[in-house]
Amino acid sequence: MTALLEITRLDKTFETSKGATQALRDIRLTVKEGEFLTVIGPSGCGKSTLLKIVAGLDTEYAGSVRLAGQPVSGPGIDKGFIFQEPRLFPWLTVEKNIAANLSLKNPAIRERVDELIQLVRLGGFAKSYPRELSGGMAQRVAIARALLRNPRVLLLDEPFGALDAFTRSHMQEVLLDIWQENKTTMIFVTHDIDEAIYLANRVVIMNAHPGSIKRIVPVDLPFPRKKANRSFQELRHLVLNEFEKVDELELVDSSGI
Numbered sequence: 001m002t003a004l005l006e007i008t009r010l011d012k013t014f015e016t017s018k019g020a021t022q023a024l025r026d027i028r029l030t031v032k033e034g035e036f037l038t039v040i041g042p043s044g045c046g047k048s049t050l051l052k053i054v055a056g057l058d059t060e061y062a063g064s065v066r067l068a069g070q071p072v073s074g075p076g077i078d079k080g081f082i083f084q085e086p087r088l089f090p091w092l093t094v095e096k097n098i099a100a101n102l103s104l105k106n107p108a109i110r111e112r113v114d115e116l117i118q119l120v121r122l123g124g125f126a127k128s129y130p131r132e133l134s135g136g137m138a139q140r141v142a143i144a145r146a147l148l149r150n151p152r153v154l155l156l157d158e159p160f161g162a163l164d165a166f167t168r169s170h171m172q173e174v175l176l177d178i179w180q181e182n183k184t185t186m187i188f189v190t191h192d193i194d195e196a197i198y199l200a201n202r203v204v205i206m207n208a209h210p211g212s213i214k215r216i217v218p219v220d221l222p223f224p225r226k227k228a229n230r231s232f233q234e235l236r237h238l239v240l241n242e243f244e245k246v247d248e249l250e251l252v253d254s255s256g257i
């Protein structure tokens with residue numbers, strides 16, 4: 001695997017009327033082609049800010065962010081983005097939401113849309129409207145829409161955060177299927193430690209104030225993984241332990257010591 005994404009000395013400061021907030025400090029990260037990276041950290045540690053910079057949605061930063069050797073200078077179809085809410089067009093069917101600005105009359109598009117509908121397990125729902133779908137199904141439409149553009153990287157910002165535990169675990173299976181089938185590089189932000197370990201080749205643990213990388217934990221467990229396995233639970237404790245340290249730091253900060 002070669003390096004697809006290279007981030008060096010990334011700093012991001014927001015200037016607001018109340019002053020400056022340093023959201024990210026000295027982020028250094030390399031992501032390999034085909035890798036599944038998850039990012040976890042306390043609220044406000046800069047996870048969304050980092051993802052938006054990689055997506056090219058925010059280009060005001062210091063440092064270097066390169067995708068496939070090119071500096072990231074704006075959004076584009078090479079970088080798919082999945083938000084917590086699916087953001088579908090309510091007046092379009094599932095297949096038209098996936099195609100969006102591409103024509104289903106084009107046989108190659110038609111064929112790929114049909115394949116993607118199967119891949120995200122929405123067979124039989126091509127002609128349904130978003131209001132007829134559950135939250136998990138709608139999010140699968142959003143993922144299919146991004147994949148149709150063949151992105152170099154898929155960036156997912158707490159994509160399953162609004163879903164119930166059962167749906168969330170089904171979505172994890174679907175996403176792993178997609179990853180194994182398409183080999184798309186994934187950067188996935190989550191609040192859920194089990195989810196972070198279950199999906200990842202590596203888990204990036206972030207700190208807040210300012211947002212920085214605290215530790216990167218490789219997950220060398222074979223797929224399919226079992227959350228109840230001892231080796232999984234050991235990793236869980238290791239990650240949890242890092243969070244307890246983060247919480248302690250926050251306590252110290254808030255007491256003003």
Ligand code: ADP
Binds near residue numbers: 014016048
């Ligand atoms: P996370 O996704 O980890 O919860 P964010 O990336 O949303 O964190 O935010 C990181 C920090 O940057 C927070 O302190 C947040 O208040 C600040 N921030 C994020 N977006 C903006 C913005 N548009 N303007 C000012 N501050 C922002």
Ligand code: MG
Binds near residue numbers: 047049
């Ligand atoms: Mg966020």
